[in-house]
């Protein structure tokens with residue numbers, strides 16, 4: 472039997488119209504708190520409600536069936552737009568943020584090869600230049616200067632911070648041990664960084680064949696910030712042990728606490744010993760865009776490589792991360808593996824990011840990133856970042872006025888950790904408290920450990936979250952703690 476039609480018969484216009492209406496309703500209801508933040512159900516009950524197997528086998532037969540499916544799908548999402556969402560470091564997108572994904576899903580132009588997606592690749596080039604400009608790493612005439620240029624820094628967009636860290640660390644290794652690409656990783660290479668570095672750093676080292684033990688953790692203080700003074704001792708110990716230091720990593724900011732390492736201090740140290748300085752700015756590099764907060768990342772411009780997630784603090788739907796280099800040569804050397812079908816000479820129009828990324832095919836990430844700014848204008852995103860940092864500060868001030876709550880530090884970003892009645896609740900109970908709270912569907916918060924102690928954790932991603940919600944949050948936590956303590960009696 473021939474496959475004659477290139478699509479099913481559902482009417483495009485009607486389906487698009489109905490989906491738009493559903494999404495509009497979703498946004499409105501979430502925003503007005505007319506839905507749970509998260510209605511936790513078992514995967515089996517979701518699969519059944521969606522009639523997963525039936526549609527899989529038969530296809531959607533009618534617009535109504537498709538719309539019903541999407542409606543149930545939306546019911547079973549975590550409603551990030553609800554102001555009581557204070558959970559993970561995942562952007563609450565703008566209302567029109569989904570459009571680049573819709574367009575990409577329709578035209579499917581992977582932008583890693585210029586000729587397969589000229590518009591997407593162009594926007595990526597533009598946004599990379601703009602980011603480099605914020606770091607002082609762009610020396611071109613204007614942001615339309617797209618050629619790799621020895622005077623400039625450079626960068627690529629990639630699918631997420633974990634791949635971005637792998638990419639940047641590959642570039643760092645290429646600088647100290649260029650033979651590693653063909654001969655394998657030398658055994659004497661190590662990376663030094665805070666013990667609180669994101670797990671994607673050690674994961675990258677394992678993937679690179681260096682082993683996770685190649686990461687040498689440096690002590691952090693009681694709030695998990697790198698103790699910069701300890702770098703020297705660790706460095707000397709490693710030299711004595713015959714190791715070569717491939718890179719020093721710093722957090723901007725730490726995933727758990729949202730606190731920033733002293734980037735100036737680490738940059739001084741790296742400069743003194745001529746070491747590669749990598750900043751994991753997945754979450755906090757965005758502070759660069761807030762006039763009020765950019766001092767927190769002072770020194771970031773002295774890094775050799777930086778990763779910066781757009782899907783965390785820049786309202787971009789997952790995934791989109793920039794890997795940025797101060798020197799273009801770092802990018803060129805990161806992956807010295809050439810496939811003749813993708814690499815062209817200088818005279819070819821446009822630019823291909825494929826030689827410089829882990830991915831071969833990648834999404835039109837430039838469009839996603841550009842879109843977020845274009846929707847509201849450049850300044851609005853800076854204001855959004857400043858506002859979300861202020862929200863965490865406001866919540867901190869509010870909780871500090873309630874003696875049942877304990878915050879171990881003043882927030883520097885939009886992440887705040889706290890405990891409810893640490894005198895009464897064990898670590899395990901703090902965690903149970905979080906589960907009980909999110910199972911009510913009313914709030915969504917996370918949790919983390921700091922120095923072996925369990926904390927509740929909020930990440931203020933939603934600009935609609937305000938004081939009323941803080942009050943309701945404390946009431947809800949108190950209520951759940953009471954239930955917990957009674958059930959444990």
Ligand SMILES: Cc1ncc(COP(=O)(O)O)c(C=O)c1O
Pocket residue numbers: 560630631632633634636669671722724725726751752753754780792
């Ligand atoms: C500091 C830091 N680095 C890297 C990552 C990984 O980023 P992604 O989730 O985009 O892979 C995270 C994620 O939370 C992070 O906080």
